[in-house]
Amino acid sequence: MRRTGIGRKLALAAQVAVLMLGESHAARALEKVRILIPVRAIDEAFSPFVVAKEKGYFEAEGYDVSLLAVGGSNEAALQVSAGNAEVGAASPGEAIIGIQSGQLKIRYYYDMYYANIWSVAVLPESPIKSLTDLKDKKLGVQSMGSAGTTFAKAFVKEAGLDPAKDISFLPIGVGAQAVTSVRQKLVDGVIFWDAALAKLAFSGLKLRAVPAPERLRTLPDVGLLTRTDMIEKNPKMLVGIARALAKGYDFSMANPEAAVLITWKSFPESRSKNPNAAEAIAEGIAVNQGRLAIWNSDKIGPKHGLFVEADWQNLLQFLKDQGAMPDTPPLDKVFTNQFIDQINTYDRAGIIADAKKEDMAKLR
Incomplete structure (x- = not known):
């Protein structure tokens, strides 16, 4: 059956609509x-x-x-x-x-x-001056799944300590929970990344970094x-x-x-x-x-x-x-x-x- 002019226009419009819908869906x-x-x-x-x-x-x-x-x-x-x-x-x-x-x-x-973004940090008045001073101490970490635990173990081993016996970890999260844990001395220090330490400082908790060997600080x-x-x-x-x-x-x-x-x-x-x-x-x-x-x-x-x-x-x-x-x-x-x-x-x-x-x- 032959289409009228109007029919052809309607059919074309329908085809255009389908194409536009398809393009919109693809987008x-x-x-x-x-x-x-x-x-x-x-x-x-x-x-x-x-x-x-x-x-x-x-x-x-x-x-x-x-x-x-x-x-x-x-x-x-x-x-x-x-x-x-x-x-x-x-x-x-x-x-x-x-x-x-x-x-x-x-x-x-x-x-x-x-x-490397990780460092051990302690309160300014802490007796911990070097990594060797971490013997029998407890470090706060964001979570036990944090890579900070890996680097902390490496830091203390580099200092001649046994990471399996001489140090322990406590998950303290970040933010207010971490601040409270440090101020109440539930932990002796923290192993946190740079941005976390900066945020703690902005919240009023200023910590002192414990020096780590340069070869550890520059690891990718x-x-x-x-x-x-x-x-x-x-x-x-x-x-x-x-x-x-x-x-x-x-x-x-x-x-x-x-x-x-x-x-x-x-x-x-x-x-x-x-x-x-x-x-x-x-x-x-x-x-x-x-x-x-x-x-x-x-x-x-x-x-x-x-x-x-x-x-x-x-x-x-x-x-x-x-x-x-x-x-x-x-x-x-x-x-x-x-x-x-x-x-x-x-x-x-x-x-x-x-x-x-x-x-x-x-x-x-």
Whole structure:
């Protein structure tokens, strides 16, 4: 039957509507990705992740990302290995031990921290002046799954103590609970990361760092890891997630105030409790930039996320020397640099320019 002019127009309109509906559905069909962040509460120290989500960098790569806080690096590595998340940010101590033993089917694919973030800290009046003074002492940790326990054991062993007998740990969380635990001397000190110590100081609890050997302070730390089978099954996702994160880092470095405000907006509990707005922002920026300072290194040039083989070999040897594992696994079992060139393929200058033009009034 021949269609009339009106019929043809209606049919064409219907076809256009179907096409538009299909395109709209395709636009919404983002692949869901879970990223584990190794802290109980996401804060300014992790602004690259939050910025990447809120500025649409993950979405532009085709991913609907959930940022999930967990109880430390060890938990992040375990959960990713178990398939309960696609990507995790984790300190490499326990993760490498699990890789070497074959218990964890994971591999790092994007490096983040080019220095160790952990330190033992005590009250200013504490008699603990060196790591050897930790004998028979109790250290507070965020949780027993925190990578801080791994580094604390390494610190005391370096000082000639037996980490299995000479030191104990108590999970004290962070924030008010940690402050109370230290002030009431339920613990003799803490093993916390840099941002946590900065926040304790802002809350009025100023602590003194116990000196640690330089070779321990400069060990590489947190990076992105995934299941080993994911490297073959979904390399596009891994590249997209890391590329968006790299953009979040560039944005944060170009406009730290905006990065802090974006983080506070997404995670209100991370906002400074200081009633003075200017001081609160200054505190947030101090935490943010203090952490992001170790997201880069002169050793990697312009390539974000590049693993420095010599540094990671030193880390593996360190873990072996500490008795954490019987032998060092091959580097290619621990990390891969295969995606780094693809990850760094984006308009970095454009991201930086956009960050500097951010409408700050809308964020405050």
